[in-house]
Structures are given as structure tokens and as C-alpha cells.
Amino acid sequence: MQVELNSIWQLKDLDGLNDGLYRVLQLYPQDQIVIVFPLVDSKTLQRPIKVGFEQLNEALRVGKAHLSSYELPYYQLQSEANISASHLAKRNEKYSLIADLISSPRFLLDLVEQPRIKLVSLHAKKHNTYVQNLYRVLNLYWKYGQEKNALLPSYKNSGGRGKSRVAGTKKRGSPVQLSCPSFQAPEGVNTTESDKVLFIRAMKQFGLKGEKVRYSRVYDKMLKEYYSDELIAAEAESRNALIPSYRAFIYWIKKLFPAEKLIRKQTNQGDFDRNKRGLRGAATDHTEVPGSCFELDATVLDVHIVSEFQRNHVLGRPTVYCVVDKESRMIVGLHVSMEYASWRAGRQALINSFTSKKEYCAEFGIEIEEDDWPCNHIPQRLLCDRGEFICKDAEDLAVPLIGHLSIAPPYRAELKGIVEHRFNILNEKLVHELLGTTKGRSYIRSDKDPRLDATFTLREITKLLIDEVLEHNSSIFKDLAKQSALIIESNLPPTPLNYWKVHVEAQRHALSRVDEAHARSRLLPISKVTMTSKGIRLNDQMYYDSSHSDFNDWKVIARNNGSWPLEALIDHDNSSFIYVRLEKESGFTRCNLMRESVNFSHRHQADILFFEDWIKLEKSKAKPTAKSIERYQRRNQVIKSAKEELAQAPSLDSKSERTNGMKARRREAILAQRLGEEKPELKQENSFSEFDVYKEHSDHKKQKVVSMLKRKQVERDEN
Incomplete structure (x- = not known):
């Protein structure tokens, strides 16, 4: 692996070096030496160290040296235009102290080989400064990348930033501002370390219980729980209670508790994961x-x-x-x-x-x-x-x-x-x-x-x-x-x-495809339908037809030998078709709704269920009405009257006498019905005469016989 200037290396178990991060300051190929500088967070001055090429190559081979990184301070990562003039002046002043030293090609090599180099002391005397100052500037220069901005002044922790101060007797913080001069605002008290302990305890007890709680509610409970003695005494003595204000409570709660912890502890884990956690990326990162x-x-x-x-x-x-x-x-x-x-x-x-x-x-x-x-x-x-x-x-x-x-x-x-x-x-x-x-x-x-x-x-x-x-x-x-x-x-x-x-x-997809019948057979449950003489019946009112060549023969068999059950796959979205296993060892075949059940075409299963429920309710509501009862009673009265009149009729000698002459009596009934449809006066005058004529004509037809010539039978040749 190639070793470059300013590269950062994690070195471990090397002779003469402590384990840690090192920056490469200079390479001396002719001397087979690499100059490195330890990157440690310490105010102690550090000196560059020389490492042999062979020693570093061996460390790389066995895994004792790994390329790493070192984060620079934020104030160094900015352009010249964004740096204030005072900071630029201080940076340039420090750089001028070491410019001649770092420009010397043999300076680093002499520094690592001689414990006390006279060049540094002479240079310090020349610039009217002391040696330790030069070494501090050089340490900053080597530590932060051997560039000018490494010498920018570091004020990130100036003034005790981030550190709590011990409370004194004088009241800190801005006083309460009142508009009316006649009112005098209470002076208040400083927040002590014991108050901070009570703040933390009250917040854990009342405010961090997995649900959103207002700070004012926590503050009120805290006063009643931990400052009750002072509040009672102040009320008895008619003075202002010496307790922390609500503003101080809010200030210290936000300072003592990390904001992330307050958010997490004032909700449950599910709500935090859904609505409050930090987003890790886009939803399509894993597709x-x-x-x-x-x-x-x-x-x-x-x-x-x-x-x-x-x-x-x-x-x-x-x-x-x-x-x-x-x-x-x-x-x-x-x-x-x-x-x-x-x-x-x-x-x-x-x-x-x-x-x-x-x-x-x-x-x-x-x-x-x-x-x-x-x-x-x-x-x-x-x-x-x-x-x-x-x-x-x-x-x-x-x-x-x-x-x-x-x-x-x-x-x-x-x-x-x-x-x-x-x-x-x-x-x-x-x-x-x-x-x-x-x-x-x-x-x-x-x-x-x-x-x-x-x-x-x-x-x-x-x-x-x-x-x-x-x-x-x-x-x-x-x-x-x-x-x-x-x-x-x-x-x-x-x-x-x-x-x-x-x-x-572009064939850049992960899609596959199956036959529709296969997908339905995998996902839909098996339902039972019935093969009948009309077709395949579902729900007692829906019939389906199939284009199978033997389907008509099966309907004939079902009509004469009885129906039989079949397996079917039903789509609840559309009742216009179902998939049926018509034979035991066959797949599922699509069957379409017959014209007889066209009212259910393209219906959803919900509509079918509504229809079935409606039928059930209508049947349950079908009770005899007043008119139906009247008709029932009238029928019974007719039956009763008929039986009574039959009982009053003269008795007959035999059963055959009751049925003999039915055809003649039928003709008489027909004629009487016809005459009953005419006008009353006509019916009264001609009823007997017409009946007699009809009877006479009938008797005459019976007596008159006409002989017809017989057809001569022709012998057929059986041959």
C-alpha cells in the first residue's frame, strides 16, 4: 500500500511507538525513513518520530497498520472570505514564526535525530520569542494537516462554554420586567446544586413516564412534593417563598436533560418509532x-x-x-x-x-x-x-x-x-x-x-x-x-x-408471472358447488355454464340420476365467473354465469349476500294478512255448505247410479250454462222448448242408420 503525505494511520504493536493515530509528515526515500507525528488529545508537547520503511511495510503486511482518518476542527474548514480579519492576523503571525523552519527540507530529519537542535533556539531568539512557543505552533501545524488554517485561534471552549458555574450570593439572570412602577417584583433566588437534584428527581418522577406532560404541571407537582415546607412557612410569615422560579426550572431541565432523552421519554416506543425517530433514508433504499x-x-x-x-x-x-x-x-x-x-x-x-x-x-x-x-x-x-x-x-x-x-x-x-x-x-x-x-x-x-x-x-x-x-x-x-x-x-x-x-x-426487474387459474388455485379456498340438470349451481340461485364438450351430457345425467358436488374457486369481486374442477383428475376450468342468473352478473359478493339476507327477511316477514284470512274462511264456508247440501240430497241405491249418465248430465250442464249467459226473459220462455228440440234431435240421430257401400278388398300378392 502506498504511503502518502498527511495520510493518517492506525499503528499497533510497533517498536518504539505507542498504539494510536499518526500523521505522515515527510518521506525520505534515500534514507528509508518516514516521519510521523502522534495525534493525541493532550496539552503536552509532542515530537515527530521516525519509522523505517521496512518496519512500516512489515506492519502493513501483518495488519498492524491501517489507513484511518482524523477529523479537523470546524473553524478550520472554511474559506478565507469567511474568516475574520483578527483571526487571519493571528494565524499569519504564528505562521511567520515557523515559515523558515518548515521550509527547510532537512528540518524534520534533524529534529528526530537530535534531541536538542540549535536551529530552533536560534530561530526563537531571532523572532524574540521562546522555544516552547515555537514548539506549540509547530505541534498545531503538524497535528492539523500542515497548512496555514491549522494555526487559526481556537475559541470554541473559551469562557467556560458548556460548564456549570457555582452559584454565588448575587442574583443571576435578568430581573422580571414590570410596566407599572407601583409594583415591585420579587428578587428571587439563585438555583443551587440541591435544587438541580430536585429538578432531576421531579422530572423523572412526574415528567418522564412515557406520555406528554406539560412542564407547568411537573413544576406544580414538584413544589408540592419538595418545597412544601418553604411554601407553608412563607404563607405564615406573609413573605415571598424562596423557591426557584418556573423560568429557572425550564432553563435547567433543558440543560440537564438531553433534548433527545426528553423526546424519547415523553412518548411510548411505538409512537417514537413511527413519528419521532430520526429518518435513516428513503423508503426505496432496499429495493x-x-x-x-x-x-x-x-x-x-x-x-x-x-x-x-x-x-x-x-x-x-x-x-x-x-x-x-x-x-x-x-x-x-x-x-x-x-x-x-x-x-x-x-x-x-x-x-x-x-x-x-x-x-x-x-x-x-x-x-x-x-x-x-x-x-x-x-x-x-x-x-x-x-x-x-x-x-x-x-x-x-x-x-x-x-x-x-x-x-x-x-x-x-x-x-x-x-x-x-x-x-x-x-x-x-x-x-x-x-x-x-x-x-x-x-x-x-x-x-x-x-x-x-x-x-x-x-x-x-x-x-x-x-x-x-x-x-x-x-x-x-x-x-x-x-x-x-x-x-x-x-x-x-x-x-x-x-x-x-x-x-x-430493459430486463431490469424482479417480476415473474403465472397462469391465472394457477394463481387462483393457490390463493382461493376450495368451495362446493353442485352439478344439476340446469348447470353448475351456486348459492341456490346462481347457475353457471361451461364450454366443456361433455357438459350437456353431465346435465342429462344429473337430471335422471341426481346431482353431485364439485370443487370451485370463487372470486368475491366478480360473480360473472367461477373456476370449477369438472373432473376429479383435471384442473380448474372457467365457467360463466348463465342467462338465467344474469341479474347477478358482475356483482360483488357483498351484493349477493345482501340479496340472500333480503330473501330471508322477506320470508320471515311473510305472515297471513287480513284478506288472506278472509279468503281462507270463505273457502272453509264453501266446503261446509257443499257438504251440508250433499248430505240433504236423496240417497241412491248403488254407487254406479251416482256415475251413470255422466256424459248426458255434462251436456245438460253445458247447455244450462250457455242459457244462463243469455237474457233472463229469453231463458224463461225458451228453456224447455230448446231442450226438447235438442233431445229430439239427439234421439233422431241415434235411430237413423245409413248403410255405406263396402270397399272391395283386393288380394295382395304376398310375394
Whole structure:
């Protein structure tokens, strides 16, 4: 390793040298000597030391010498223009004392080889000073880098800065200023060392208990606890109490306790880590390319929604899940539902982020191209909350698909700062402007109840959020330009969409992709559906059809031999399709909703549940009405009257007599019904005559027989 002038070395276990830092002052290659100066924090004068080249090379080889650094004082690290004229004059005066000595090439070599060199004493006599003064100036010059500014005057600790002074009898500090001369301000007392001890004790006892406490409250408790005797005596003697003032208390608390300790001790650890700790860097410091890490989180949306079936029924506030690529700020997945934050809803957000967005947007009437939202990938790592994913299902299902699952610690929302900030953006630009919004705050008295303004359905809210996500992905974020040079080289605006596309095209990403059916089979739970004669039945009212070649044959079998259960994967976001395992040893096949169940097309699971609950309630409310009871009683009266009249009819000799002549009696009933539809006077005059004519005509038809010529039978040739 090359040894250079003014370089700093950490030397250890070298003969003739103490362990510590040394500055290289001069090299003498012809003499194979290096002159070094010890850097120690001591007022004792130090002398340069010579070290042989071979000795230093051996120390470097065995690891006894390491290149290091030495921090210069702040007052030396400034330009000439910022140094005061008086300091420059003192610096130049000191430099003039040693200028001739340090300009001599053999001065350092003679100094280390001769314990008492006459050149220094002669030089001191020449400049009318003493030898120790020259050595002090030389020590400063060698210690701080062998430059002029090393001789600047050091006043950083002048006047006892940072040191406490012993209190005397005279009152210190500015007196209390009063405007009215008729009032006389109390003189007060100086703060003693015993007072400082009480200040510390009171602050630890009353003020540093993990919560924010006002200093005035601590001061009041301190007086009652530790100065009670003096306060009682002063009140009895009608004089001012000899106690420290509140201003003195505040002054010494801030002086005795480090500011960082006061901040840390007046809050809990979680709040300190989230809101008060020092920031260590940017959120993307540990991600390099898109797909390195996706962040997933949920929040209750700040808006109330209504039922799609009945808009006057308020359902409450939905839960929105967002999946965001940490590196590009791209929102890659979205899920809105009435589910609470859980693995059940979280997996739907993952499925959305792993599948095509063009089809997803089309379900809500939004036509886009694949390039408008090209996010259907699996990340290298997923960062999420404990609540949804610290369960066996997430570990067994999501981990094999994703690869690595990171769980954020409790109460550490700032560790998912990217996705948390996306929620703020969606609220500010969309949600807080909608009807029925809570605007992110709790109800205040006299405020209008936001539930009364609820207007939008879950489907409409989702549609609005999709548009806002597309707008977000096309918005400019200046921080993206600082993360990668590709976005600048491509001369594209620094938007999440452009950042994503540029890195994917350059193959600088950590994204992977799987088939949609495979992703759903990994994440969605297996549900039971039924194969029936109509199709695949779900929830007793939804039927699905399949394009499988044997599907119609299976419906025939189900109608004649009975239905059978099948395994299915159900998407809670969209009821228009399900994935069904049609055969035992086959994969999952997509089945679409039949026309019979078109009322449930593109419905969310929440709407389906609402429909089922509505049906149950309507059935439970279906009680007999007054008119229904009246009809029931009238039917019973008719039955009773008929039975009574039947009982009064003359009895018959046999059962056959009751049924004989049914056709004739039927004709008579028909004729009587027809006559009953005519006018009353006509019916009264002609009823018997017409009946007789009809009877006569009927008898005549029975007696008259017409013989028809028989057709001659032709013999058929059997051959």
C-alpha cells in the first residue's frame, strides 16, 4: 500500500511507538525513513518520530497498520472570505514564526535525530520569542494537516462554554420586567446544586413516564412534593417563598436533560418509532428494481356506500386493499369489498395484482389497453401487516407462490410508508370529495351525518377508484428521476407507469408471472358447488355454464340420476365467473354465469349476500294478512255448505247410479250454462222448448242408420 503525505494511520504493536493515530509528515526515500507525528488529545508537547520503511511495510503486511482518518476542527474548514480579519492576523503571525523552519527540507530529519537542535533556539531568539512557543505552533501545524488554517485561534471552549458555574450570593439572570412602577417584583433566588437534584428527581418522577406532560404541571407537582415546607412557612410569615422560579426550572431541565432523552421519554416506543425517530433514508433504499418488493395494506375507506339493489339502504364504509410496487410507486393491485381487513380479503387483492387489468377494468365498463396498466406479475417479496398474513393459510398458500413474505412489526405503519401514502393520495384527490364521505375525521357535534348523503354503490366506488389509480400511475413523481438513470435516458416523464415500462423493457426487474387459474388455485379456498340438470349451481340461485364438450351430457345425467358436488374457486369481486374442477383428475376450468342468473352478473359478493339476507327477511316477514284470512274462511264456508247440501240430497241405491249418465248430465250442464249467459226473459220462455228440440234431435240421430257401400278388398300378392 502506498504511503502518502498527511495520510493518517492506525499503528499497533510497533517498536518504539505507542498504539494510536499518526500523521505522515515527510518521506525520505534515500534514507528509508518516514516521519510521523502522534495525534493525541493532550496539552503536552509532542515530537515527530521516525519509522523505517521496512518496519512500516512489515506492519502493513501483518495488519498492524491501517489507513484511518482524523477529523479537523470546524473553524478550520472554511474559506478565507469567511474568516475574520483578527483571526487571519493571528494565524499569519504564528505562521511567520515557523515559515523558515518548515521550509527547510532537512528540518524534520534533524529534529528526530537530535534531541536538542540549535536551529530552533536560534530561530526563537531571532523572532524574540521562546522555544516552547515555537514548539506549540509547530505541534498545531503538524497535528492539523500542515497548512496555514491549522494555526487559526481556537475559541470554541473559551469562557467556560458548556460548564456549570457555582452559584454565588448575587442574583443571576435578568430581573422580571414590570410596566407599572407601583409594583415591585420579587428578587428571587439563585438555583443551587440541591435544587438541580430536585429538578432531576421531579422530572423523572412526574415528567418522564412515557406520555406528554406539560412542564407547568411537573413544576406544580414538584413544589408540592419538595418545597412544601418553604411554601407553608412563607404563607405564615406573609413573605415571598424562596423557591426557584418556573423560568429557572425550564432553563435547567433543558440543560440537564438531553433534548433527545426528553423526546424519547415523553412518548411510548411505538409512537417514537413511527413519528419521532430520526429518518435513516428513503423508503426505496432496499429495493433496486420493480418487483423487488410489493407492499400490501388495507384501510377503511372514508365514504359510506349504499346497496346496489336498494339505494336507500346504507351498507357502511367499505374496505380497500392496495398493492403497490415499492420501487416504482405503481399501484399494481386493488380490491374493494365490505369485508374487514383479513386474509379472506387480502388474497383477493393479491389475485387482482397477479391477473390482467384489462379484463378487470372491462367488468366495470372501463376500456383500457394492456399497456395502460401492465401489472399482472408476482413480486420477489411481499411486505404486509401481521393481521392478515400472520396465519397458517398465508404461509402455506402465499409463500410458495411469492417466495418471501415479510411481516411488518406491530404499530409500525411507517415501514410500509409507500402504500400508506397511496391511501392519502386517494383520499385527497377522490374520496374526500364524494357524497357520504367522512373526510377522515370522527363525528363532531352539529355535523351532518355523512350516512344520510350516501349515494354510491360498491361497484360505482370501485369504478371511481380504478380511474383514480390509472390517474395516479400516470402522475409525475420527481423522486423517481433520482432513483434510476433509465427514466432520464429515455427522456420520459418520471411517472410510475413509465418507470415500470422502461425497467421491464430493459430486463431490469424482479417480476415473474403465472397462469391465472394457477394463481387462483393457490390463493382461493376450495368451495362446493353442485352439478344439476340446469348447470353448475351456486348459492341456490346462481347457475353457471361451461364450454366443456361433455357438459350437456353431465346435465342429462344429473337430471335422471341426481346431482353431485364439485370443487370451485370463487372470486368475491366478480360473480360473472367461477373456476370449477369438472373432473376429479383435471384442473380448474372457467365457467360463466348463465342467462338465467344474469341479474347477478358482475356483482360483488357483498351484493349477493345482501340479496340472500333480503330473501330471508322477506320470508320471515311473510305472515297471513287480513284478506288472506278472509279468503281462507270463505273457502272453509264453501266446503261446509257443499257438504251440508250433499248430505240433504236423496240417497241412491248403488254407487254406479251416482256415475251413470255422466256424459248426458255434462251436456245438460253445458247447455244450462250457455242459457244462463243469455237474457233472463229469453231463458224463461225458451228453456224447455230448446231442450226438447235438442233431445229430439239427439234421439233422431241415434235411430237413423245409413248403410255405406263396402270397399272391395283386393288380394295382395304376398310375394
